[in-house]
Amino acid sequence: MSPLKLPATLLHDQADDCLATWVAQLPPDLPPAVVLDASGLSEFDSSALAVLLGLRRVLTQKGSVLRVDGMTPRLSELASLYGVMDLLQPA
Structure with missing residues (x-):
């Protein structure tokens, strides 16, 4: 399976469609x-964090794990601020 890619823009209006598209694919x-x-x-x-956590x-329900590669410093900072970095970047 090739990696999924976050779009350049992911705001509230696109969040549900983004997650639904990934789940359908x-x-x-x-793996x-x-x-x-x-x-x-x-x-x-x-x-964007809600989409990542939803995916x-x-x-997890299907027996797989999510590995997020290439997190920008700004996305990492937001994930840390919201306390979800460990869920997106497990040790």
């Missing part, structure tokens, strides 16, 4: 870890 046989490339994300609000929840 998931293959029935998931142990699904990679999401966050490096292209440049304009976002806290809804993480869906993958």
Whole structure:
């Protein structure tokens, strides 16, 4: 499975559609870890975190884990501020 990619812009208005699109694209046989490339994300609000956590929840229910690669400093800072960094970047 090729990595999922965050769009350049992910604001509240796009959040539900973004998550629904990813969930619809998931293959029935998931790999142990699904990679999401966050490096292209440049304009976002806290809804981006909600999308990532929603995808993480869906993958966990299906027996897989989410691995977020390329988190920008700003996205990492927001995740830390909201206390969810450990959920998105487990040790």
